Amino acid sequence: MERLVILGGGESGVGTAILGKEKGYEVFLSDKGRIKDKYRDVLTKLEIDWEDEKHSEEKILNANVVMKSPGIPETAALVVKLRKNDIPVISEIEFASWFSETPVIGITGSNGKTTVTNLIQHLLKNGEVNSGMGGNIGNSYAKMVAENKHNWFVLELSSFQLDGIEDFKPHIAILTNITPDHLDRYDYKFENYIESKFRITKNQTAEDYFIYDADDPVITEWLEKNPVKAQKLPFSMEKKLEKGAYLEDTNIVIKINNTEFTMSTSDISLQGKHNTKNAMAAATVSQLLRIRKQTIRESMANFQGVEHRLEKVLKINNVMYINDSKATNVNATYYALESMESETIWILGGVDKGNVYDDLLPLVNEKVKAIICLGVDNEKIKRAFGNIVENLVETGSMDEAVKMAYRLADKGDNVLLSPACASFDLFENYEDRGRQFKNAVRNL
Structure with missing residues (x-):
């Protein structure tokens, strides 16, 4: 019986475990973090061997094939060790395609x-x-x-x-x-x-x-x-x-x-x-x-569009609040700013993935009247746009950012959350960030 080891207990990891078990593999799933309850229940119900909050190397390095979740980089020590031992490390997409x-x-x-x-x-x-x-x-x-x-x-x-x-x-x-x-x-x-x-x-x-x-x-x-x-x-x-x-x-x-x-x-x-x-x-x-x-x-x-992608949330005092939390890179934010028809208060920031903001400068110059930074480290944003907009404010939470936007907005303006960054400094993921924005707007 071939041994399939899965690194990561999220959607792709648990999906692979279900398929692996069905195809007759001996399956072991390991996650360095805590596995969500809904996934624990599935694994337990299917009697799949699993662990979380650790990686037990003795149960991993004896695999015939390893599926690693997309979030784990190639440079992770365990992945490097597996490759050194000539154990194939593949994605869930590859594994599923075999069957x-x-x-x-x-x-x-x-x-x-x-x-x-x-x-x-x-x-x-x-x-x-x-x-x-x-x-x-x-x-x-x-x-x-x-x-x-x-x-x-x-x-x-x-x-x-x-x-x-x-x-x-x-x-x-x-x-x-x-x-x-x-x-x-x-x-x-x-x-x-x-x-x-x-x-x-x-x-x-x-x-x-x-x-x-x-x-x-x-x-x-x-x-x-x-x-x-x-x-x-x-x-x-x-x-x-x-x-x-x-x-x-x-x-x-x-x-x-x-x-x-x-x-x-x-x-x-x-x-x-x-x-x-x-x-x-x-x-x-x-x-x-x-x-x-x-x-x-x-x-x-x-077609209704996708949640967190230029999603109109509410109009309050004739100000439109728009959730574009899915904009996790500069290019996505470029599209968002390009589509703004009126003066915009722009909420951005988060984990920078090597961003270069130059392409946004003409759009910011033309459409943005205030910038609200929402991240742990906003130095790069301040350097890029500090001289272009009159108002550049730093905030530490979504509630604070939305309240600040409410204060700065005039009738006919847009308030746009389009972060151009990943969300992992203050939020679980971009969906969590978008939901927090929508809740904060509804609570104004």
């Missing part, structure tokens, strides 16, 4: 991947395609494979998840964009992060499809130097394409296999340039799966 023939639509990118993933699932559901959504959001891929209920999987894939794949390949891969992010995990080398994102297409063949942003200079430069085997379906707002999706006046046009689909951008429920691109990517997938054109149009028009 599934079900085709995958895989979505990655620095920004937009959650919106695109949700939008595709919404389109497939309305098109009566039996699909399951998960990966970096919602259910783990491994758990969905174990349940074996779907004809398609729609998976959001982070760079950390892609780092641990060997043979996994999506039938349809989508790369929304690449901007510097998570550089703290990639030796502060942008090229390492780029390579990581492109792993999504590395095992694809000529039967597969690769959908990508043809306006993104980082993507186009990489593709010029590195051939991709999959059939390429670009999308663009700047140029007319022979094949793929592009903008003609205010219409999205999609050309695939001699079929053409058009829809007006004004019919898309999510506004803004970046959302037009998200819609292009999702509609391209729908076309490949031959979903009815009318269904695509209706789905685009009634």
Whole structure:
């Protein structure tokens, strides 16, 4: 009996344990932190051997294969030791793919991947395609494979998840964009992060499809130097394409296999340039799966968007409070600021992942009247924007930040939480940060 050891007892770890047990592995799960009660219950019920708040090396180094959670870096001492002992260390995505023939639509990118993933699932559901959504959001891929209920999987894939794949390949891969992010995990080398994102297409063949942003200079430069085997379906707002999706006046046009689909951008429920691109990517997938054109149009028009992504919370005294907690990097915040139509009080800060704020300067100059820092260390933010805005305040909690915004806001202004940073200094994760913002606004 092969021994499967799992490092990390979150969604991906427990999903792998469920699948491993079902496939006849001897399973052991170990987490350095405390495992949440809901996951402990699952492990106990399935009689899976587990431990938390420690890693017992004698129970780990005898593994035939190790699945490490995406949050654990390659540089962790235990991972280094496993590699030295020639024990394969893989991701949950790779492990799950060994036991599934079900085709995958895989979505990655620095920004937009959650919106695109949700939008595709919404389109497939309305098109009566039996699909399951998960990966970096919602259910783990491994758990969905174990349940074996779907004809398609729609998976959001982070760079950390892609780092641990060997043979996994999506039938349809989508790369929304690449901007510097998570550089703290990639030796502060942008090229390492780029390579990581492109792993999504590395095992694809000529039967597969690769959908990508043809306006993104980082993507186009990489593709010029590195051939991709999959059939390429670009999308663009700047140029007319022979094949793929592009903008003609205010219409999205999609050309695939001699079929053409058009829809007006004004019919898309999510506004803004970046959302037009998200819609292009999702509609391209729908076309490949031959979903009815009318269904695509209706789905685009009634899609509600994603929580914590430019989510309008409340209007108080004619001031709109907007939750964009999901903006964990500079590029995401760029889109948020770009879409602001009125004077904005901007709440930002958190764990800096090697951020460079230069690109934001013109937008801040034009749209931001006050900055509220929400982080433990705000020196870099103060250096970047201190001379541009009149008001720059530091706060130590979400309540304090929202109350300060309330004081600084005039009628017609926006208050925007778009942190451009990770959340782990003051919050559990970006969802926790977004929920705290919404609660603080509702308590004003």
